[in-house]
Amino acid sequence: MQRKQHLFIPGPTPVPPEVAAAMTRPVIGHRGSDYASLQRYLTEKVQQVFQTKNDLFILTSSGTGAMEAAVTSSLNPGDKVLALITGQFGQRFAAIAERCGAEVERMEFPWGEAVDIEKVRARLEHGPQLEAVLVTHNETSTGVVNDVAAVGALVKDTPTLLLVDAVSSMGAMDIRTDEWGVDFMATSSQKAFMLPPGLAFLSVSPKGWRKVEKVSPRSFYFDLTAWRESGVKGFSPWTPNVSLLFGLEKALDLMFTEGLEQVWARHRRWARGVRAGLRAMGLELVAEDKWASPTVTAAYIPDGQADALRAAVKRDFGLCLAGGKGKLAGSIIRMSHMGYVDDLEILGALAVLELGLKQLGYPVKLGAGVAQAQAQFIEEV
């Protein structure tokens, strides 16, 4: 019997015990002044993580809910939107826009590659006017970071809105919501924020609001005008997940005590170690270094044994890895290095992965991947 689960999936990530303990505080009513003080405080801190002065909402939903809130509040049926798709989560963003009745133009890039900014530029310069561009900042299905700053530079001085899914990067990377001109920025609680799932965060720019005011809301729960109306008074329009807010208070405290720049640096460092380690095991990585994610690394497992490998390391060692999604299903593993983990656990996970590969007959030299990750870590201690 394996007794522990080591979460190296790209969300949910491990929850610090201090955060779990904070969540056991007795629930308070969500229409009183204690609640309003808490929500105001948390909103301001999350705005700092977002590097934004825009309005920010803490939704009781998953990240997908925040994406739907952005889309459904800012797009009318028939609106033309450009979806920049580099993997499964880019597909999902497009699907949400389609469900809202938008006319979605998909610009797809090979999985494992980032958005080609020149193609986007050409489309924006020469094609029909767009109401919005949708982009995934950190494509969790491939481990690729897209250059949202560059996309933002193309649209910020135009009427076109920029909607960004930063679910698996916000908090772990230097993300400049305002400087980059992001009108709707969405993320969720169970990634770099080190919380269980259940909360999402969404910022809305003044430019975004101007469009929202022209849209007739399709959703009741995700109608951002309702969130704004309650938010100015320190409240949520519908019942919020109060326990997760208690946890968020503690998680933000941990993040700010460490320092956001230190948090970002440690994610970059982990990615370098994991990438060196996986390569030394003879695995080909899905993403090139130039656009590699600091929070999740995907690697091909030859001979169709990716899911067998994941099952083996979970069963024998409690190591939880993610598999491929969509067109990469069954052919890759994805290992997260995000949030509340550390060098010791990452090195242990790599050692266990070597054991799993060995068990399945791959020609891996025990300790070789660990050694390369160690070499990365020791240079940067």
Place this chain on the structure above:
Amino acid sequence: MQRKQHLFIPGPTPVPPEVAAAMTRPVIGHRGSDYASLQRYLTEKVQQVFQTKNDLFILTSSGTGAMEAAVTSSLNPGDKVLALITGQFGQRFAAIAERCGAEVERMEFPWGEAVDIEKVRARLEHGPQLEAVLVTHNETSTGVVNDVAAVGALVKDTPTLLLVDAVSSMGAMDIRTDEWGVDFMATSSQKAFMLPPGLAFLSVSPKGWRKVEKVSPRSFYFDLTAWRESGVKGFSPWTPNVSLLFGLEKALDLMFTEGLEQVWARHRRWARGVRAGLRAMGLELVAEDKWASPTVTAAYIPDGQADALRAAVKRDFGLCLAGGKGKLAGSIIRMSHMGYVDDLEILGALAVLELGLKQLGYPVKLGAGVAQAQAQFIEEV
């Protein structure tokens, strides 16, 4: 900033979150029937771990308290006792007996070696009559297991009592309290029982009780006749640590669900992996394989850098190792592999130890120790 502490010290060991959660249950009064049911249940389960039908007490104290309870209840001033000493905790047992006024005869063995049974046999056969023999089952300061069964065989059919300190082995090893003829068997909560410190367990044989009844108690708190009197009614004579009892209930549940034999096997397996790993780092082990502890391994660190190494891996990686005690202070590290840890964490700890050795200038090949531990683990998955 290192955010996690990985406890690889030989106690306290990591506490499972289920156990920590159980400890947050509201405290109950300790003079009611709910409490009595709980104490009776826990006593019976701990007796199963001890493999004893003797009376067993759950003391609110450390393991040292249980050792004092045994000694102070069973020895009169001037009683002759033989203390078998293989390390620091054997010294402590002797010191407790001396504090009680016993006339302590120390039989010392080289640190890193086990009790030489032939010497004990010779002393018992030829020397003056003894009231008791004191022995440490698992000498935590050196990582050596003493053959308590063999000592027991020498005294069980004599009037001499056998007092055993099993603080760092009970629960992790096959310990047969009754079969071995142990009159007083002591252990504590923060080792293989996976609890925080604060509880100790002590069993008393009928032969032990006969002596207790002839001793005028020196201690009030540790007077075992008071514990027996309350114990038959399901109570503790003085206020017990109720929260730890809630935790103990859950910890025992985890141990019995896994199966005691499986628990013992995994500790043996870990010891083999850690010993292979440390040797591959070029380190000399304090204990030979033939008496190596399944719960803690001690290794020499040359050039007086043992404590610098411990400080480095704690500071940079959150890896907590123990140092040398007594005559081994400053010259060894001690790594526990006990309780709520797993292969992934042990391999990670070995990887981090390699990094620490490298940083201090030792000629360690990165990944080499991990590889040898992996090889042990993969053979025995």
